[in-house]
Amino acid sequence: MIxxxxxxxxxxxxxxxxxxxxxxxxxxxxxxxxxxxxxxxxLRPRDTAGVAxxxxxxxxxGVPVVPQxxxxxxxxxxxxxxxxxxxxxxxSRMNAVxxxxxxxxxxxxxxxxxxxxxxxxxxxxxxLLPLSIGxxxxxxxxxxISTNAGGNNTLRFGNARDLVLGLEVVLADGTIWNxxxxxxxxxxxxxxxxxxxxxxxxxxxxxxxxxxxARAPRQRQTCFCAIxxxxxxxxxxxxxxxxDEAALxxxxxISGAAMAVNQSYMPDFRLPLETASPHYVLxxxxxxxxxxxxxxxMEAVLADALEAGxxxxxxxxxxxxxxxxxxxxxxxxxESQRRAGASVKNDVSVPVAAVPSLLARAAAMxxxxxxGARMVAFGHIGDGNIHLNALQPEDGDAAAFAARGEDLMExxxxxxxxxxxxxxxxxxxxxxxxxxxGQLRSAAEREIMRRxxxxxxxxxxxxxxxxx
Amino acid sequence: MIxxxxxxxxxxxxxxxxxxxxxxxxxxxxxxxxxxxxxxxxLRPRDTAGVAxxxxxxxxxGVPVVPQxxxxxxxxxxxxxxxxxxxxxxxSRMNAVxxxxxxxxxxxxxxxxxxxxxxxxxxxxxxLLPLSIGxxxxxxxxxxISTNAGGNNTLRFGNARDLVLGLEVVLADGTIWNxxxxxxxxxxxxxxxxxxxxxxxxxxxxxxxxxxxARAPRQRQTCFCAIxxxxxxxxxxxxxxxxDEAALxxxxxISGAAMAVNQSYMPDFRLPLETASPHYVLxxxxxxxxxxxxxxxMEAVLADALEAGxxxxxxxxxxxxxxxxxxxxxxxxxESQRRAGASVKNDVSVPVAAVPSLLARAAAMxxxxxxGARMVAFGHIGDGNIHLNALQPEDGDAAAFAARGEDLMExxxxxxxxxxxxxxxxxxxxxxxxxxxGQLRSAAEREIMRRxxxxxxxxxxxxxxxxx
Numbered sequence: 030m031i032x033x034x035x036x037x038x039x040x041x042x043x044x045x046x047x048x049x050x051x052x053x054x055x056x057x058x059x060x061x062x063x064x065x066x067x068x069x070x071x072l073r074p075r076d077t078a079g080v081a082x083x084x085x086x087x088x089x090x091g092v093p094v095v096p097q098x099x100x101x102x103x104x105x106x107x108x109x110x111x112x113x114x115x116x117x118x119x120x121s122r123m124n125a126v127x128x129x130x131x132x133x134x135x136x137x138x139x140x141x142x143x144x145x146x147x148x149x150x151x152x153x154x155x156x157l158l159p160l161s162i163g164x165x166x167x168x169x170x171x172x173x174i175s176t177n178a179g180g181n182n183t184l185r186f187g188n189a190r191d192l193v194l195g196l197e198v199v200l201a202d203g204t205i206w207n208x209x210x211x212x213x214x215x216x217x218x219x220x221x222x223x224x225x226x227x228x229x230x231x232x233x234x235x236x237x238x239x240x241x242x243a244r245a246p247r248q249r250q251t252c253f254c255a256i257x258x259x260x261x262x263x264x265x266x267x268x269x270x271x272x273d274e275a276a277l278x279x280x281x282x283i284s285g286a287a288m289a290v291n292q293s294y295m296p297d298f299r300l301p302l303e304t305a306s307p308h309y310v311l312x313x314x315x316x317x318x319x320x321x322x323x324x325x326x327m328e329a330v331l332a333d334a335l336e337a338g339x340x341x342x343x344x345x346x347x348x349x350x351x352x353x354x355x356x357x358x359x360x361x362x363x364e365s366q367r368r369a370g371a372s373v374k375n376d377v378s379v380p381v382a383a384v385p386s387l388l389a390r391a392a393a394m395x396x397x398x399x400x401g402a403r404m405v406a407f408g409h410i411g412d413g414n415i416h417l418n419a420l421q422p423e424d425g426d427a428a429a430f431a432a433r434g435e436d437l438m439e440x441x442x443x444x445x446x447x448x449x450x451x452x453x454x455x456x457x458x459x460x461x462x463x464x465x466x467g468q469l470r471s472a473a474e475r476e477i478m479r480r481x482x483x484x485x486x487x488x489x490x491x492x493x494x495x496x497x
Numbered sequence: 498m499i500x501x502x503x504x505x506x507x508x509x510x511x512x513x514x515x516x517x518x519x520x521x522x523x524x525x526x527x528x529x530x531x532x533x534x535x536x537x538x539x540l541r542p543r544d545t546a547g548v549a550x551x552x553x554x555x556x557x558x559g560v561p562v563v564p565q566x567x568x569x570x571x572x573x574x575x576x577x578x579x580x581x582x583x584x585x586x587x588x589s590r591m592n593a594v595x596x597x598x599x600x601x602x603x604x605x606x607x608x609x610x611x612x613x614x615x616x617x618x619x620x621x622x623x624x625l626l627p628l629s630i631g632x633x634x635x636x637x638x639x640x641x642i643s644t645n646a647g648g649n650n651t652l653r654f655g656n657a658r659d660l661v662l663g664l665e666v667v668l669a670d671g672t673i674w675n676x677x678x679x680x681x682x683x684x685x686x687x688x689x690x691x692x693x694x695x696x697x698x699x700x701x702x703x704x705x706x707x708x709x710x711a712r713a714p715r716q717r718q719t720c721f722c723a724i725x726x727x728x729x730x731x732x733x734x735x736x737x738x739x740x741d742e743a744a745l746x747x748x749x750x751i752s753g754a755a756m757a758v759n760q761s762y763m764p765d766f767r768l769p770l771e772t773a774s775p776h777y778v779l780x781x782x783x784x785x786x787x788x789x790x791x792x793x794x795m796e797a798v799l800a801d802a803l804e805a806g807x808x809x810x811x812x813x814x815x816x817x818x819x820x821x822x823x824x825x826x827x828x829x830x831x832e833s834q835r836r837a838g839a840s841v842k843n844d845v846s847v848p849v850a851a852v853p854s855l856l857a858r859a860a861a862m863x864x865x866x867x868x869g870a871r872m873v874a875f876g877h878i879g880d881g882n883i884h885l886n887a888l889q890p891e892d893g894d895a896a897a898f899a900a901r902g903e904d905l906m907e908x909x910x911x912x913x914x915x916x917x918x919x920x921x922x923x924x925x926x927x928x929x930x931x932x933x934x935g936q937l938r939s940a941a942e943r944e945i946m947r948r949x950x951x952x953x954x955x956x957x958x959x960x961x962x963x964x965x
Contacts, residue, residue: 244738244742
């Protein structure tokens with residue numbers, strides 16, 4: 030290993046290899062604090078050639094490499110799976126926005142650019158990078174793509190994978206694949222960019238990407254609604270989709286319980302309605318059109334919905350500040366739950382129509398099998414994607430609750446699978462959900478993936494312990 | 498082989514194996530008439546289990562299998578690559594629309610359903626399957642997915658791959674992968690459905706799919722414009738995209754030369770404008786909105802464009818019949834070119850802004866290197882995808898022109914590659930473009946694909962001679 034590190038230091042130049050324990054510590058622990066495995070060293074290449082040189086040397090030495098961007102994985106996907114045995118390869122120094130084509134609506138960025146920096150660069154060019162997630166200030170493009178990140182605008186624009194027009198990837202053996210094309214259409218062979226996107230760094234390391242942009246919207250209307258039931262939330266969704274499918278940029282569900290936790294632990298983010306409700310929806314319409322005020326569309330649909338009993342109250346943001354305040358509620362739900370104690374996170378999806386059934390069955394199951402656990406559900410209901418979190422009993426013991434996390438997750442996943450759903454809608458597998466992956470996806474499906482992985486990384490040195 | 502055919506007949510039941518030469522003949526020739534290789538027999542399984550049983554028997558015997566749907570490939574992708582040595586497996590008997598969820602906007606169909614039948618079923622349920630190609634009356638869903646078909650609405654809704662939510666695939670060894678999920682979001686492992694989509698039947702045989710639908714539009718406006726230059730066509734595109742990005746369902750370019758050939762050979766499809774122009778655009782706006790008449794948007798943008806000299810004339814369809822007449826022009830361009838003699842088809846794409854350069858350079862090259870050849874370009878200019886066809890000289894010899902087809906294609910592709918484009922935007926590789934694929938895509942890219950193919954089909958019995 031010492032010999033390898035010398036070679037790596039020579040290949041990567043000054044600052045390219047970090048070995049001091051205090052410096053590498055932050056790279057070994059995921060941000061949720063679920064896993065802490067120190068890497069043997071951290072590699073910080075400056076460019077694609079550096080990544081290739083590092084991987085070539087590591088493959089020859091049989092030493093595993095864990096790619097890491099902003100280290101914001103929800104499933105410990107970017108930290109080592111064993112202590113002291115792996116190298117972390119950080120993409121942080123590859124942080125150039127290489128080009129923006131505002132007319133062609135594309136941008137080329139290196140893997141280490143944060144999602145927010147990429148959004149800002151697109152906005153400065155008059156365009157929209159239509160991907161937004163809670164961790165966007167830290168999450169880097171390479172990780173965003175490698176985990177096929179979702180978020181609030183997936184409803185309208187798809188996940189990260191759908192925004193990737195081109196990719197540059199370094200394989201385990203150091204081969205560089207330059208697929209940085211800027212084409213809307215290209216049917217020459219297999220969907221490699223889609224395959225590497227979402228592969229969690231197990232098939233290759235993403236070093237740069239060409240992303241698809243959208244026209245920046247000229248109008249935006251945001252509202253916060255009180256809803257009597259989950260069914261009513263879907264009814265409201267159908268009404269807006271029916272009225273103007275293309276303008277529906279976001280449609281988020283917040284349960285009364287999740288809102289109550291927010292009110293208790295983060296009172297700055299206040300309910301923008303006069304009275305509490307068992308359910309809420311935060312939704313946003315946007316469009317490039319100058320004509321046809323979206324405000325009128327929103328008011329018309331809400332008025333009809335109010336009359337039909339589909340909503341009981343609604344507040345439309347009157348300013349950009351109020352819009353930001355509405356979204357701040359949504360964005361702080363995870364943090365308020367963290368302050369409220371131990372919670373078990375289930376990032377699940379079902380066919381959209383099955384969401385009411387999912388929530389009803391999960392509530393009944395928790396009451397029967399995990400008494401006292403508080404269900405604090407919220408999420409992207411328009412995609413059928415619910416963060417179905419369970420919070421410890423109010424006066425209970427955090428450690429005891431956390432210890433039952435695996436059982437609780439299995440109980441939730443059993444319901445999800447019966448409804449034809451997914452046990453990881455956004456977060457991926459990493460090293461936290463490998464067990465569920467092994468249990469809940471078919472042998473045929475996993476065998477196909479295993480064969481593809483072995484074909485591209487025969488020595489199994491890329492991000493071991495993840496997925497399988 | 499005789500023993501194998503007996504086993505296959507037993508496995509597939511009555512009508513499951515065709516061996517009479519007159520019956521198998523249509524399965525051996527592609528519709529463009531480029532390739533004619535008779536299969537040894539044609540297999541016609543009724544269900545997924547039949548496909549699996551057939552592939553298992555063929556893999557054990559080492560006999561290659563060519564999956565075939567509507568046999569409408571533009572690159573001979575669905576007919577054998579050698580004479581008398583391969584079996585064709587037709588999906589035609591698997592033609593059930595299994596389910597439509599109009600609220601959830603999904604449909605589950607078997608591979609042998611024609612695209613038009615799937616469109617009709619979606620429409621009957623009040624939804625839109627937003628994929629439309631010239632061959633939709635014959636093309637089957639399995640082939641549409643396996644070739645990642647594009648067409649006129651790709652601009653708004655993406656290619657076939659983008660519409661696939663779930664897939665069922667049978668691998669070369671007979672393993673069935675049931676990935677028929679109906680989820681908008683699922684991050685559990687690799688992008689298998691995207692990988693099998695567009696794999697041209699070389700990684701597995703698609704037997705069924707869950708497709709994403711859209712809300713049926715309530716308004717639609719179609720217009721046919723005369724344009725002074727290719728640059729002006731892109732200017733008009735930018736104007737409409739700027740005005741209402743989401744309503745732009747189609748934006749098609751037709752060169753004056755392509756229109757002239759149409760007028761000569763298919764005079765029924767008349768120019769809907771008073772005078773001829775060097776360039777035309779056929780565009781369509783659509784929306785689910787009731788409010789805000791699209792007609793006004795279209796008229797306003799056209800009026801501004803006329804004043805700015807970006808268009809010189811325009812006709813807006815006043816009826817569904819007139820709209821159909823506009824589209825009939827577009828849809829008969831290939832047929833009129835066929836009647837005009839031998840042509841060399843180049844289905845290419847470049848970054849959208851590079852289209853004028855592509856057309857100018859191709860015209861200059863043809864004049865210099867292929868005197869007399871007529872450039873008859875048309876296509877999906879909003880995606881940067883041009884069908885850059887070259888038609889034989891008016892009084893020239895068809896055979897002599899066709900004999901120079903490879904050279905001409907290489908000359909076009911050289912320009913396309915310099916512009917960062919693709920030599921096959923929609924049509925795929927099949928067995929017609931394997932040479933270009935070998936020449937124009939990097940060794941690294943092809944090696945990744947080769948390894949994936951070998952991993953999933955180690956005995957190389959699935960659609961051999963295609964892609965590589």
